[in-house]
Amino acid sequence: MNETITFEEFAKVDLRVGTIIEVNDFPEARNPAYQLTIDFGPLGIKKSSAQITTLYKKQELLNRQVVAIVNFPKKQIAKFMSECLVLGAVQGKDVMLLNPEKKVVNGSLVS
Template sequence: MNELITFEDFSKVDLRIGTIIKVNDFPEARKPAYQLTIDFGDLGVKKTSAQITTLYRKDDLLEKQIVAVVNFPKKQIAKFMSECLVVGAVKAKDVMLLNPEHKVKNGTPVL
């Protein structure tokens, strides 16, 4: 377990539901990754990269709802600017995306 945090610390993390609307290969990444474009409803569209190529094909990701942190500062990855961070469970270095069981409105907060 990592260091204990307070509820106030956790409340600063803005987790939201978004729908992947575009997936591109990301050959410039050091490890195999996709570039994702995600619709967060009223929060707008954000881009990120994700090392999820071993478990997901591009076609499987389109229209998939995911959970992401939307209030990190932008981060330069190669020639790409990441604007959010998708959330997943890691098993043997493979990332499985977290997603709602039922379709919800894009931008819905995760508590």
């Protein structure tokens, strides 16, 4: 377990639900990854690099809702600018995406 944080520190993390609207291969990534384009409704469209190729095919990711942190600074990964961090449960090299149990409005706050 990491160090304990306060609720105020946690409250700074902006967790939102978005829908994946585009998935592309990312051959320039150091580890196998996809480039995701995600619709966060009123927050707009954001891009993310995700190392989720071991459990997910591109076709099954389209129109899937995911949970992401949307207020991290942008991060350059090869020639790609990642604008959010998609969340998943990690087991070894496998990452299982976190998502709402039922469809919700894009941009919905996760608390």
